[in-house]
Amino acid sequence: MKKILITLLVVLTLTIIIAPAASAADLNMVTDITGTLTDRQMEMLTEQADRITELYRCDVAIVIIDEMDYNDDAYYVARQIYEQYNFGYGTDRSGVLFFLSITDRAYAMVAYGFGNTAFTDHGKDVMLDDYILPQLRDNNYFMALSVYLNKAEEFLQMARNGTPFDRGTDPAAQGEADRQAFMIKLAVTIILPLLIAALICMIWRSQMKTAVAATTAFNYIPPGGFNLTNQTDMFLYRTTTRVRVKTESKGGTSIDSRGFSGRSGRF
Secondary structure (H helix, E strand, O other), rough: HOOOOOOHHHHHHHHHHHHOOOHHHHHOOOOEEEOOOOOOHHHHHHHHHHHHHHOOOEEHHHHHHHHHHHHHHHHHHHHHHHHHOOEOOOOOEEEEEEEOOOOOOOOEEEEOOOOHHHHOOHHHHHHHHHHHHHHHHHHHHHHHHHHHHHHHHHHHHHHOOOOOOOOOHHHHHHHHHHHHHHHHHHHHHHHHHHHHHHHHHHHHHHHOOOOOOOOOOOOHHHOOOOOOOOOOOOOOOOOOOOOOOOOOOOOOOOOOOEEEEEEEEOO
């Protein structure tokens, strides 16, 4: 009940400030009710977002508010705004929404429909951690949002071509997987045998601690003397063990019960 009331307050604030007579469908792809962006910056971002939306048939939206009531979770608020203001392209309402709460220094990225395909969990992490959040932490809001739109277009193009940006298609992630596989092979083929050999030597050494050096060889000669009558070298068998190193590339998108995927946090 508390979350519902909080969401209603946020939505009501958006409605009052943006346009009292506007319906939910009248929101632009870029909405800033805080004055964080200049008019020129708003114009540039809106033109880019509209172009990407029409080209890839997937909404690429931005919503900026001043603060969330009671420091609610940004993911929850962004999801409610997406639904309340009818974001999403076509009948499946495909899209991605980047949400900012300036005073709270909170962010959220939520995706729906085809947006879930284009913006995988790994893709969101890379976009946010490597590109967007560093700019937000330096208060470069316009640059952060420009990067968001540029990366969104890149991810959408890859998804439309049938290869969404994920662990299996990210060169950096693939390189890390190859390095991990190499280290595993190195451990199996070289380090592990050396450890086993060292362990065997330690066991042999511990068994020899009770031995006393003999000054003569009489203890090793049986009664009646030693008589060698026959000598044979026989090769019995050889055992070879091969271990297959298998690497798995996990990826995909985690979707909640309402059909959204996303990530939120603070910067």
